[in-house]
Amino acid sequence: MEQAAARANERLETIRARITKAQKRFGPPPAAVTLVAVSKTFPAEAIAPYLAAGQLVFGENRVQEAKGKWPGLRASYDGIELHLIGPLQTNKAREAVALFDVIETVDRDKLAVALRDEMERAGRNLPCFVQVNIGGEQQKAGIAPDEAVAFVERCRQVHRLDIVGLMCIPPEAEPPGPYFAHMAELARAAGVEQLSMGMSGDFETAIAMGATHVRLGSVLFGARPKAG
Numbered sequence: 226m227e228q229a230a231a232r233a234n235e236r237l238e239t240i241r242a243r244i245t246k247a248q249k250r251f252g253p254p255p256a257a258v259t260l261v262a263v264s265k266t267f268p269a270e271a272i273a274p275y276l277a278a279g280q281l282v283f284g285e286n287r288v289q290e291a292k293g294k295w296p297g298l299r300a301s302y303d304g305i306e307l308h309l310i311g312p313l314q315t316n317k318a319r320e321a322v323a324l325f326d327v328i329e330t331v332d333r334d335k336l337a338v339a340l341r342d343e344m345e346r347a348g349r350n351l352p353c354f355v356q357v358n359i360g361g362e363q364q365k366a367g368i369a370p371d372e373a374v375a376f377v378e379r380c381r382q383v384h385r386l387d388i389v390g391l392m393c394i395p396p397e398a399e400p401p402g403p404y405f406a407h408m409a410e411l412a413r414a415a416g417v418e419q420l421s422m423g424m425s426g427d428f429e430t431a432i433a434m435g436a437t438h439v440r441l442g443s444v445l446f447g448a449r450p451k452a453g
């Protein structure tokens with residue numbers, strides 16, 4: 226337990242220092258960068274030391290998994306902000322709205338409508354990100370880059386969602402820089418402030434290109450058992 230706490234502290238400190246250093250490489254006065262600790266596949270016992278160390282923003286990619294872990298953790302720690310970072314089916318929108326504080330993966334009208342309905346029902350207005358399939362990859366979720374600006378507009382005006390930013394996962398096998406730059410351009414064109422981009426392997430590049438949220442799993446929690 227002591228050891229887990231010390232390790233959580235040390236990893237958070239290392240990552241925060243790397244984030245600060247990367248911010249200095251961003252041209253304009255650097256945006257604040259929020260560290261979203263991606264705890265998918267890790268049990269509540271592995272997450273607790275990070276909460277105890279003061280990390281309050283977390284990301285999970287599955288509704289079902291989050292449901293098993295987070296209500297208990299919320300009972301023990303105040304101020305948690307939980308982000309949904311994985312694909313969401315419309316029939317899980319109700320559970321997602323109850324469990325999460327931020328939805329990062331809005332990528333189609335049908336989902337936007339379902340989220341709006343469930344938020345109205347629950348009396349919650351969650352900040353949302355539009356996920357962009359920035360590499361145009363067949364197997365990946367997200368709205369096509371050339372439809373992103375119009376979709377943000379529609380989410381705001383028609384579906385009445387509080388869209389705060391854009392989110393992406395760039396193609397794995399290529400240098401991410403140009404994709405991050407394209408995302409920054411789309412965010413400007415869409416008039417949104419936040420950019421959720423950058424994972425364990427590329428977050429410093431993402432920050433240098435204007436990321437406001439980095440989603441870090443393995444550099445904090447260690448390698449995951451499997452792709453999750």
Ligand SMILES: *Cc1c(COP(=O)(O)O)cnc(C)c1O
Nearest residue numbers: 263286310424425440441442443
């Ligand atoms: C798993 C995951 C991450 C974290 O990946 P790491 O490489 O472990 O930092 C970030 N974003 C999304 C959407 C994920 O599914």
